[in-house]
Amino acid sequence: MLLEIFLVFLKLGAFTIGGGVAMIPILQKAMVEDKKWFTEDEMVDIIAICQGLPGVIAVNMATYVGFRKRGFLGSLVATFGVILPSFAAILLIANFLTAIGSSPVILGIMAALRAAAAGLVAVSVWQVGRKAVKGPMSAAAALASFVLIAxxxxxxxxxVLAFLVIGVVIGLKKGGSDDI
Amino acid sequence: MIYSKLIWAFMKIGILGFGGGLAIISLIRDSISEFTDMSSETFANIVAIAQVTPGPVAINTATYVGFETAGILGSVAATVSVAIPSFIMITLIARMTERYKNSRAVKGAFAGVRPVTVGMIGSALITLTLPAVAGASRLGAGFLPEALCKLPVDVVSLAICIMTALLVGKYKKNPFIVLIIMGAIGGLLGV
Structure with a gap:
């Protein structure tokens, strides 16, 4: 199991250009469909926690998933897995920058992967949105937070803090439904 | 000592860095200016590279800045330090949410924060898509018709973006295979 966790996150780190948010559809597929470690609803809450807290989102996701599956050791191997490819790639580039920076083939691969990452983020807007928006109130909250941030x-x-407080206040009043 | 400065700076970034990626990068720039004399041009280059290399952008930037400042040990210090606060917070929260997941307050908190997640990913979509299709480095510029290359958007990048979204989102294709295919197309076209 530890090796499985490590490999999932190693692959995630090695293949996603564009960072944590572009990882969401890949992680969701691995966790919900392939490994069946979490349901789609659980995954949306994991993503909400990892985005709402400070820190690198990919590290947050690795730590959370690792912890839920195998405790402290699980979060350690998951985080190690997700940062290892970064580490290797950056050290390689820092040492051989000139050769890599001028190759049209490598620049082409990178440009295409950046565009693909944007496509993956579009998928995660849809995947998370479909689960997180459960009624007119949460739709309005999603739109409002997008406008405030973007x-x-x-x-x-x-x-995050404002909507957390609103959610807790309403939750305590109504007795905890899924929509705010 | 440079290592302790790096460790402290990056731990602070891990604690204060809300919103991931790009928000963390501006924090990195602010906090390293206190003890390095890295030019803003060097930093901009590092960020540009961090965005096109595999892995989380913030981790890539931390690794690179650490390397530039204090070699390999510097990059280890920066990367591990930026991850430590996440590690502590997330393990605590994971434990607490498991225990109190049926309480009204925790349910309400999730109901409040879930929609914000959509807003955050939506704004990340904009910050990622605009530079990717703005045409700074055009794919296939060497042999595609000139009229195509003069358009304000890079149509090839835009097509790759849309195809990836459809293949992964609608047709449920394996994202790793889609990424390998898209990377290969980019490599063949060149810039």
């Missing part, structure tokens, strides 16, 4: 450049921490 248009008005409001600090993400402020937005």
């Amino acid at each position: 248009v008005f450049d409001v600090n993400v921490a402020v937005v």
Whole structure:
């Protein structure tokens, strides 16, 4: 199991260009469909926690999944797996930058993978949105937080905290339903 | 000592870095300026490379900045330090949410934060898509018709973006295979 966790996150780190958010559809497929470690609903909550807390989202996801599957050791191997490819790639580039930076083939691969990463993020908007938006209230909250972050450049921490408080207050009043 | 400065700076980044990736990069720039004299041009190059290399962008930037500042040990110090706060917070939260997942407050907290996740990913979509299709480095510029290359958007990159989204999202193809195919197309076309 530890080796399995390590390999999932190693692959995730090695194949995603564009960072943590582009990893979401790949992680979701691995966790929900292939390994069946979590349900789709559990996965959306894991993503919500990992994005809402500070830190590198990919590391947060690795730590959370690893911990839930195999405790402390699980989170250690998952995190190690997801950062190892970064480490190897960056050290390679830092040492041989000139040769890599001028090859049209490598630049072409990177440009294509960047475009593909944007496509993966579009998939994660859909996948997470479908599960997170459960009614008119949560749809309005999703739209409002998007506008606050993307248009008005409001600090993400402020937005997360504000909606967390709103959610807790409403949750305590209504007795905990899935929509706010 | 340079290592302790790196460790402290990157731990702080791990604690304060809300919103992942790009938010963390601006924190990195602010906090390393206190003890390195890295030019803003060097930093911009590092960030550009970090965005096109495999792995989380923030980890790539941390590794590179650590390497530039203090060699391999510096990159280990920076990368491990940025991950440690996540590690502590997430393991605590994972334990707590498991224990209290049926409480009204925790259910409410999730209901409140879930929609924000959609907003965050939506804004990440914009920050990733715009530079990828803006045409700074055009795929296939060597042999595609000139009229195509003069358009304000890089149509090849846009097509790759849309095809990836459809293949993975709609047709449920294996994302790793899709990425390998897209990378190969990019390598063949060149820039």
